[in-house]
Amino acid sequence: MSTPDKPHPPQHSHPNSVQERLKALIRDFRHGAWQPTGLEHRLAEHLAQSAAGSGSLSAVSIRAAVWEGSMTAIHENGGRFITLLADLLPLVEKPDAAALHTAGLALDLIETVTQEAPHRQAAPPPGACPCPSMAGNHHSGIPPAPRTPHLREDSRRLRVDAARNHARLLDAAARIAQEHGLKHLTMEAVATAAGVGKGTVFRRFGDRTGLLQALLQHSEDTFQAAHLNGLDQADGRDKAIQQLRAFGVAAIRRYAEEMELQIAAEPSPDQRYRRAPRRSYHERVSVLLSLAAPEADAELFSHALLGYLEPALLRHLSDQCNLPLQRLEKGWLELVSRLTQEDTAPHDVA
Known part of the structure; x- marks a missing residue:
């Protein structure tokens, strides 16, 4: 539900700052302190569907969500969700290991939100932008997210398949690094070991640096989950x-x-x-x-x-x-x- 809190001011997009705010939003969502409005829920679905093919958020999809939803969403729940997306954008555009981890947390939040029933969209407060092209859900420029169980299941299956492919590529990369050393860890070698085309590896990780960062983050996530x-x-x-x-x-x-x-x-x-x-x-x-x-x-x-x-x-x-x-x-x-x-x-x- 919407709260009367004032919109949060823009914050510096340092990975640690964004990560801490993400964790706070996840915690508030689980405890019911943050309940996404209909628009916030629909923006989350839009982002989740965009990430289904690759298993990761893209700057293009985040920029589209921020552009289309900001004029209205800034007035909902204190603007926490939309401001967080805006601050996440530069991290996704120029990622390092910490930024990739933060983007992963953001995707976890987005996918968790999409699994919950959306709350009714609250009316904009007095003084909100009256422009029909920005203020109303049905005129925001984002097509209504599909609600049928069949399409939801297809989207969920795509995310599962993307996660499975991502894990297979990282497992192949880990084997190469352990058996032959990092100097032999190339995009071509990973593609061959995983039985996929080289273009698949480039689309997933961008370049060799992105592959190394993802491999390190995979190891980090496994270690932290256990210890x-x-x-x-x-x-x-x-x-x-x-x-x-x-x-x-x-x-x-x-x-x-x-x-x-x-x-x-x-x-x-x-x-x-x-x-x-x-x-x-x-x-x-x-x-x-x-x-x-x-x-x-x-x-x-x-x-x-x-x-x-x-x-x-x-x-x-x-x-x-x-x-x-x-x-x-x-x-x-x-x-x-x-x-x-x-x-x-x-x-x-x-």
Whole structure:
């Protein structure tokens, strides 16, 4: 339902800023605090259908939605949805790894919205643009989205097929990188390994840089799904220590398997601690450490723990100092034990 809140002012389109606002909107949608109006729902359907073939949002579709819906949608729900789309546009036009992740979150929100029944379109508030070509849903320039179950199912099937093809291409790319190294990871090699035309790979990722970013993001999503889930505070100290130990060992093994990719994606020093994954890791380790060692400065010591897991350091220790992987893992376990003052010695790595 519409709220009387004033439209949000335009914000700088930094990936982290847009990502945090996306997460807030997703959370509000799930809790019912943000209920898309009929127009917002229809814009979301328009974007979802545009993304069905490729599995990703395009600048063209976002620009069309912003242009067609902004004059009316800016007055609905405080303008949060349409302003977010406008700020997402420059990230999609010139994507990096963080921007691609943000665009993926946006598509998740859009597809989730389209699965819900739309709410009735609220009337524009006094003073809204009276122009029929902009103010009315039926004259906004976007054709009414199909409502029949058959067309909805077709759209959903297309999105599923696109996601399946996307995963197959990334699996092929991961195998090539792991078996032959990044220098052999080309668009042609991925197309051959996946059994598709080279044009399909270019349409999906744009270029080799886009492929590398997507491959890194796929690895990141898999790792976060397995190791960054919330922890019930009632589980207590022992469970926190166990998960803290498992997090570090998993990170070390992951980096060992894809070290070349991780080093290639290493950000500049001034951006290293501002990246979304690093901030997510810090938040996770801080929560675990605050439960495992209540007297410690969890926020500060979490940075020290994560320093041990930096890909550049792990490469130096493994490749240049010739330290075996098992010793690096045991080093992490001992570091956790000393910091949390465990009564028992670190367990052997499973």
